[in-house]
Amino acid sequence: xxxxxxxxxIHTIFSTKNREAVLVDEWRDELFHVLGxxxxxxxxxxxxxxxxxxHVHMLFQLGRTITIADAVGKIKSTTSSWVNQTRGLATPxxxxxxxxxxxxxxxxxxxxxxxIRRQPEHHAKQSFQDELREWLRQYAIEWDERxxxx
Numbered sequence: 001x002x003x004x005x006x007x008x009x010i011h012t013i014f015s016t017k018n019r020e021a022v023l024v025d026e027w028r029d030e031l032f033h034v035l036g037x038x039x040x041x042x043x044x045x046x047x048x049x050x051x052x053x054x055h056v057h058m059l060f061q062l063g064r065t066i067t068i069a070d071a072v073g074k075i076k077s078t079t080s081s082w083v084n085q086t087r088g089l090a091t092p093x094x095x096x097x098x099x100x101x102x103x104x105x106x107x108x109x110x111x112x113x114x115x116i117r118r119q120p121e122h123h124a125k126q127s128f129q130d131e132l133r134e135w136l137r138q139y140a141i142e143w144d145e146r147x148x149x150x
Contacts, residue, residue: 013056027087043065096150
């Protein structure tokens with residue numbers, strides 16, 4: 001086949017450093033646009049970005065020529081620079097060192113979009129840590145509590 005074709009959807013979740021609740025309502029939606037735009041600029045079509053004060057969820061179509069690690073790393077570094085240059089926080093902003101990424105089937109795209117849209121309602125009842133543990137269990141990913149949270 002002379003052409004390389006792919007359609008891989010990724011749901012990624014990452015938090016602020018130490019899960020600090022610094023993503024305030026006043027500029028969180030603008031941050032979501034910057035996150036999505038950064039993904040788009042990398043050739044990863046952003047489908048939705050959402051979250052709450054201490055973490056974000058992104059659903060995007062992974063570009064054919066970039067790895068998940070490179071895409072998430074560039075998204076995080078670009079947006080942390082944007083926060084530091086535009087928000088004037090008392091201390092420098094950082095994302096957590098790691099991330100979680102899950103594959104999403106074409107048939108499940110709308111369910112994941114709805115899940116991301118409903119983050120504020122969801123987190124009125126459940127913490128970020130418990131949410132991530134559920135996703136890790138659902139995808140049968142083993143983890144060590146000592147290294148998941150930073």
